[in-house]
Amino acid sequence: MIEPTSPVLLQAHDVTIGYQGRNVVNRLSIGIERGRFTALLGPNGCGKSTLLRALAGLLAPKSGAISLEGQPIAQLSRKQLARRLSFLPQIPRAPDDITVRDLVEQGRYPHRRPLAPWSAADRAACTEALELTHMVALAERPLAALSGGQRQRAWLAMTLAQSADILLLDEPTTYLDMAHQLELLALLRRLVDERGKTILAVLHDINQAGQFADKLALLSDGAITSIGPPADVITTETIRTVFHVDGMVLVNPMAPCPLFLPRTALASIDAADDDTMRS
Amino acid sequence: MPNPDALPPRRRGNRRALGLVLLIALVPPMALWNLTVGSSQIAPDVWFEALMHPDGSREHIVLLDVRLPRMLAGLLVGAQLAVAGAIMQAVTANPLASPGLLGINAGAAFAVVLALAFTSIDASGSLVWFAFGGAGVAALCVYALGSIGRGGATPLKLALAGAVLTAFLTSATTSLLLLNQGTLDNLRLWAAGSLTGRSLSTVAELAPYGLAGLACALVAARPIMTLSLGGDLASTVGQNVVRWRLLAGLLVVVLAGSAVALAGPVGFVGLVVPHAARLLVGADYRWIMGYSAPLGALLVLLADTGIRWLAGIDLPVGITMALIGSPVFIALARRRSGMMR
Amino acid sequence: MNRGLTLLVLLVVIVATLSLSWGDRGLAPQDIFAALQGDPIAAIILGTVRAPRIATALLVGACLGVAGAITQAVMRNPLAEPGLLGINGGASLGVALLVIGAEGAVGHLMPLAGFTGAALSATAIYVLAWRGGTSSIRLILVGIGIGAATGAVTSLLTVLGDIRDVQRALAWMAGSIYNADWTRLRWLAMWSLPALAITWCLARDLDLSAFDDDVSGALGLPLQAMRAVLTALCTLLAGAAVAAAGPISFVGLLAPQLVRGLSSRHAIRLPAAAVCGALLLASADLVGRLVQLPAGLLTPLIGVPFIGLLLWRRRND
Numbered sequence: 001m002i003e004p005t006s007p008v009l010l011q012a013h014d015v016t017i018g019y020q021g022r023n024v025v026n027r028l029s030i031g032i033e034r035g036r037f038t039a040l041l042g043p044n045g046c047g048k049s050t051l052l053r054a055l056a057g058l059l060a061p062k063s064g065a066i067s068l069e070g071q072p073i074a075q076l077s078r079k080q081l082a083r084r085l086s087f088l089p090q091i092p093r094a095p096d097d098i099t100v101r102d103l104v105e106q107g108r109y110p111h112r113r114p115l116a117p118w119s120a121a122d123r124a125a126c127t128e129a130l131e132l133t134h135m136v137a138l139a140e141r142p143l144a145a146l147s148g149g150q151r152q153r154a155w156l157a158m159t160l161a162q163s164a165d166i167l168l169l170d171e172p173t174t175y176l177d178m179a180h181q182l183e184l185l186a187l188l189r190r191l192v193d194e195r196g197k198t199i200l201a202v203l204h205d206i207n208q209a210g211q212f213a214d215k216l217a218l219l220s221d222g223a224i225t226s227i228g229p230p231a232d233v234i235t236t237e238t239i240r241t242v243f244h245v246d247g248m249v250l251v252n253p254m255a256p257c258p259l260f261l262p263r264t265a266l267a268s269i270d271a272a273d274d275d276t277m278r279s
Numbered sequence: 280m281p282n283p284d285a286l287p288p289r290r291r292g293n294r295r296a297l298g299l300v301l302l303i304a305l306v307p308p309m310a311l312w313n314l315t316v317g318s319s320q321i322a323p324d325v326w327f328e329a330l331m332h333p334d335g336s337r338e339h340i341v342l343l344d345v346r347l348p349r350m351l352a353g354l355l356v357g358a359q360l361a362v363a364g365a366i367m368q369a370v371t372a373n374p375l376a377s378p379g380l381l382g383i384n385a386g387a388a389f390a391v392v393l394a395l396a397f398t399s400i401d402a403s404g405s406l407v408w409f410a411f412g413g414a415g416v417a418a419l420c421v422y423a424l425g426s427i428g429r430g431g432a433t434p435l436k437l438a439l440a441g442a443v444l445t446a447f448l449t450s451a452t453t454s455l456l457l458l459n460q461g462t463l464d465n466l467r468l469w470a471a472g473s474l475t476g477r478s479l480s481t482v483a484e485l486a487p488y489g490l491a492g493l494a495c496a497l498v499a500a501r502p503i504m505t506l507s508l509g510g511d512l513a514s515t516v517g518q519n520v521v522r523w524r525l526l527a528g529l530l531v532v533v534l535a536g537s538a539v540a541l542a543g544p545v546g547f548v549g550l551v552v553p554h555a556a557r558l559l560v561g562a563d564y565r566w567i568m569g570y571s572a573p574l575g576a577l578l579v580l581l582a583d584t585g586i587r588w589l590a591g592i593d594l595p596v597g598i599t600m601a602l603i604g605s606p607v608f609i610a611l612a613r614r615r616s617g618m619m620r
Numbered sequence: 621m622n623r624g625l626t627l628l629v630l631l632v633v634i635v636a637t638l639s640l641s642w643g644d645r646g647l648a649p650q651d652i653f654a655a656l657q658g659d660p661i662a663a664i665i666l667g668t669v670r671a672p673r674i675a676t677a678l679l680v681g682a683c684l685g686v687a688g689a690i691t692q693a694v695m696r697n698p699l700a701e702p703g704l705l706g707i708n709g710g711a712s713l714g715v716a717l718l719v720i721g722a723e724g725a726v727g728h729l730m731p732l733a734g735f736t737g738a739a740l741s742a743t744a745i746y747v748l749a750w751r752g753g754t755s756s757i758r759l760i761l762v763g764i765g766i767g768a769a770t771g772a773v774t775s776l777l778t779v780l781g782d783i784r785d786v787q788r789a790l791a792w793m794a795g796s797i798y799n800a801d802w803t804r805l806r807w808l809a810m811w812s813l814p815a816l817a818i819t820w821c822l823a824r825d826l827d828l829s830a831f832d833d834d835v836s837g838a839l840g841l842p843l844q845a846m847r848a849v850l851t852a853l854c855t856l857l858a859g860a861a862v863a864a865a866g867p868i869s870f871v872g873l874l875a876p877q878l879v880r881g882l883s884s885r886h887a888i889r890l891p892a893a894a895v896c897g898a899l900l901l902a903s904a905d906l907v908g909r910l911v912q913l914p915a916g917l918l919t920p921l922i923g924v925p926f927i928g929l930l931l932w933r934r935r936n937d
Binding site: 375380420423424435436438439440442443444446447450451453454456457467468470471546547594595597598601602604605606608609612613 | 697699700701703704708748749751757758760761762764765766767768769771772773775776778779786787790791793794869870873913916917920921923924927928
């Protein structure tokens, strides 16, 4: 089994992140532990995607620092960073006519020198990524011809082909039906257990997160309100304050983690929605 | 100024109506100014004299044969192109839609040059039908080109399709003009978009089309407003979307086509004016269209008069408008590019 | 070797041979061989008139095809073309200013004025589209705006200028390869061959540029730097082409479109677009000689129906 704590691999220290005049994340600190599956949850517009983009080095924080094993990521070149950390945005876009194989092979970009030929390592990484995501049979199909779920798996395959230790995934289960959601989460779990990958994923379903992730982090209004193992985080109080939902916490008969059963939304949800509308 | 949307509906309506009256009241003084400025300054009182008792003096002839048609053409062209732009922006839910950018002006202009180069037709009343035809074909092409692919006719795709078609038509127009030097000399002014050189009879021949188009646009303001909700929503509230889209397209063709027949391809009026109107009255397209007509007339007259008054040179109004309009367009593109994908 | 690419090369050879042999004095293929072996008359016709002309058409077409492929990747839009970077509008304005504004014989300065205008207007577009970074959409829209502005100033000049100057400027703006000679071709080659080579070395980066910012950034593409380099290369290629032949539209739009199906990899797409662009312009020049029109006026006439057809076939994507 896993030890209770593991060394921090990716660390955000006191970061403030925002777009032109508006701060989305305020003075937040979080440490992503090596070899763990951390799930990031929070209501709409709380800054999850913004935090993820900043951790991926795509958005420079206004203040504070983000470091990878103690080294500020701002000091790494884009390619150096991409060899160690991969990121899959919520709605990735690609040229219409690209095939799955071509898409997955793009994942090797950070590992290739200019003009260097396609190497055995490149081929192996792509084949493995296609196999892990069950996309081998669909490899020659154009991306545009796939269903939403298949497309999501193709993108995940590209991210895996990148062979980075850290995977940052923004709502990877969004377009999937229930079976594919569970399959994908099980795959992420296996990547952590068998390959020692470190995963930070934005998820929406708190019970799924509790079942598959090692740690949950709850984000609201740009700050971490609660972080820890599922049993510590999934409580009626934290869910009421973060999601404005009233309900009960039950014992999950199938897994060693709590199960949250929602009852009703609290009145203050309107106020929260107004905020997001205005922004 | 208090936010207009925060006011109770009745008072908001009153304010908008008052604003419209004010705008319309501004048009006559602007028109008068346009008449007085020129190579010779003519005092307003000579004007009434010329109108009431024309005596054939040089001043009177200049006024009646040169400046009056020019002013009337400016009024019509401005109002028509602005309203056409407003309709296009409503129907395509596209902040970049306008007769100039989407190639409709270029289509009408190409058809007119074609007619002048290869037929012996030169009466405006007949040429205007070529302009309608060219405008209609161009509109269809741009819409067809722009709505291909995922996501339908997005603002960006329509603008690109318009740019492509305009490039093509401009090149074709240049070929015609190169092959035929006489046409080039006659038409280079008109092809840049100009109010000069129209006779009163030309204006009188073309005005009915434009005025009819404007009147129809006012009558159809409400269904056009409904169209601006988007196709799905408009049909859920019971509108025959296909029929009204076609009618709106036809209106645009008539308004823009007859404006081009009158003054050549004048750009940016149809783009800038509806945006200015939206700033004044909010998102209600009925009011935007109402405001666009006087605002467009004012803008074209101002561009035409102002440059003569300031610089003392007589620039084709199409060029003045492009020089004013392209910075506005770039500013718009910089601010709002995120929503045009 | 890719089969489509081979076919394109074959077609280019056919069109080039036709171009060499067709003219006021027809030359059969054996005459071309004779010229190579030293027949003086055939050698003069080929060496001073037809060979530089066809070579220029091929090279300009290749530049435009590759510049178009770059634009379509960087702007992520199949309808984008180098003209949107202000190349043609800026070049036309530069030449109009020179011909209409300056006194005396300035014909030899026209390529320089064209290139300068193109480079300036591409720079202006890039700078104006900068807002804490560039985005594809802003580049396109600002490009359209700058195009309108340069067009307005150009037509102002055509309205005010002397009619003979205007006609000379308009003739240049139509785009043609009439005046090709070895000196100009050497200049064009000096500019464009290195740029073509560098572009091909960046094929992999071009592949990624066509993805959205977050994906390509997360894969390690230095986005802003790469976009600046690619825009500069595109300006260089299209600017050199415009300097050599005047603004020729639609080759840059059409060539990369036609070869899209061959591969999604720019390592193949770029050479294919180059060959296809060369083929298009050489054919347009050949047809133009038959009907007495400059090639630049023919490319849109061929191009637009083609584009319509291509997009129509892809309407369900």
